[in-house]
Amino acid sequence: MAGLYDLVRVPLHAVAHGRAGDKGNRLNISVIPYEPEAYELLAAQLTPERVLALFAHRRAAKVTRYDLPLLHAFNFVIDDVLEGGVNGSLNLDGHGKTNSFRLLSLQVEVPPRLVRAPRRRRKDHQAP
């Protein structure tokens, strides 16, 4: 692992992707590092407390993080964050689907080799 002096501070979006889904007034957001190598680094930095603070202005009550080491993925479950959910909220996005990108805006510190710069073409859709 790189030494501290090698780390750069970037939005989580440069290291990981994710998706939000709702049930009632509860939101889940998956966070999936592009490189499996980033999984342990993110596990140390993406604490439920930090995620809760990110949604404090919406009075989120609690954040639970489920770890999926086989998939190198995290699942954050955020309680009472949707201001009533799709049926009660005055938010344009009552489902809360855009909140995956609020979580992906969180700053993390990682070695530069794990940082993904935007590219014109990516190999995602090609067979290994």
Added chain:
Amino acid sequence: MFRIGNGAGFSGDRIDAPGPVVDTLIARGGPAAMFFEVLGERTVALAQLEKRRDPARGYEPMLERLLEPILEKCARHGINIVGNFGAANPAGAARAIARLAERLGLGDVRIGVVEGDDLSGDIDLAQLEVVDADAMLDQGGSAMVSANAYLSAQPMVEALRAGAQIVVTGRCGDPSLALAPLIHHYGWAEDDWASLALGSAVGHLLECGSQVTGGVYYDPGFKDIPDPANIGFPIAELSADGRMVITKADASGGVVNLQVVKEQLLYEVHDPAAYITPDVTLDFTGVSLREIGSDRVEVLGVRGKPAPERLKATVCFEGGWLGEGEISVAGPNCLARAKSIAEVLLERLRRRKLNVRPRVDLIGIASVHDDDSGTLWRAYTGPEPAEIRVRLAVAGAEHGDVDQAAREVLALLCCGPAGSGGARWRTTQRIRTQSYLVPRASVTPRVTVKPAGEWL
């Protein structure tokens, strides 16, 4: 090997999606089925309101458009179709399909209807436990619009066993729609948790249509997909030995790779060790994925635990009214003008003593990530954007107050700050939902299967 394709992930999905999926199933050969998931949490309540206005309606409005391109091909190739097109009126949906079938010269096609999910006639809410995710939502004693239990796959299996080529349901577990044809094909027992988990995982991954093939996924420059205007809808292949592969329609855009399958696997999941369906409790903690070819991902390690003792039922209530109004500002000093609009609107609602709960968004500064009090836009200190759209949203019990509040945005066309324009406003009825747990014994599914001609 059995293949199952998905033709829609919600009511409002692309209506040209099912055709290429069916063509692919036919080209690959072998037994196959199609399923459609078109019933969101509130959709059934909106359908119930529609049925009150017109007893013949209250089912999926795009039903005929979704099925017309594929009905004849599916019937000819033995591809059964399962869908929760029924919403508040499964028999009405069956009649609509029967009319379509007759028109296409398919009067013999057998249509099965599953009913019994509608509990609105005899549900006693006081006796039921509230599902905790909704426990914070206050219903305020408003009138019930609909109450529907999430039925398991079993009634759909019964319909398929009775020869149904198209099965129409109302509310059921979303994954159950894919599970039913798999149970029918493989003959899995009702307590074969491992197999039911496999089939339900297929349903979970496919039930949102393109979300496992590139929809809700692509992020230009970071996660690109080919031809996002023509994302191929998904197909799952399941072998008798339990091997599961996710792929998609031929000659289409989109992508099936590790990243998109991981995202969809965790979509709307809370505890990954206990994803509850009416048929089985799924455990995703042992799941691993393998890319085995172009747009082909193998899913391994899905485990199953017994189904929950009680079924979930979603009850919808009248939820008062929502009023919304929007107006734009652009160019120099637009941020100050937008903030002024926000303050003026809130002041107008106070002065007129309208009984509403308001919220103002500054679209372009902070809106969807903000809270009702505008914490983020009020704290914003960044550069001024080129344009801002100001949005007022109000909720209230009385239509008059809500409508008057929304019209305050319209009034700004003359009374607002310089250079404000493009005002829109509307008032809509709201539905609120609450989920409960109901004993299985209190839910009695009914299955009817007859040829199209006999539904008319």
